[in-house]
Amino acid sequence: MRCSLNEKTNVRSLPTHTEELHLVRPISYKKALAILKRCKQLKTITMSISTYRRIPRKVLSLLKERNIKVAICEERGRPIGIPLEKLKIAIEMRRDFRPLREIEHITGIPKSTIHYLVKYSAKRKVKKGNVIIHLKSAG
Secondary structure, three states: OEEEEOOOOOHHHOOOOOOEEEEOOOOOHHHHHHHHHHOOOOOEEEEOHHHHHHOOHHHHHHHHHOOOEEEEOOOOOOOEOOOHHHHHHHHHHHHOOOOHHHHHHHHOOOHHHHHHHHHOOOOOEEEEOOEEEEOOOOO
């Protein structure tokens, strides 16, 4: 599982078994130490190129010292705010050729959202409470 993190995110909200983090904004050295103390299984930290340019060099050297891989990646757009279980149900119903209005009535998800998610969306981020979870791509 991969979670998103910024300077305002409470470190205690991170699952202790997190192996990969995505930094939305640069973090301080103090926050990096707290993260490493909480997430013992952390292997990779991803971030955008602009975050990488602004992150303190002291933090990067700490990550390198702890053998944590730093990767640059682009995760654009907002996370989906619909619960994952509801999303699965809606997509399965659509695969069974159920009408959008019927799916909307059963799940409470607007038909335009269902249509977008099934046809066009390449989104891989889901919001679960206050934590953003990045779904692994099936490819």
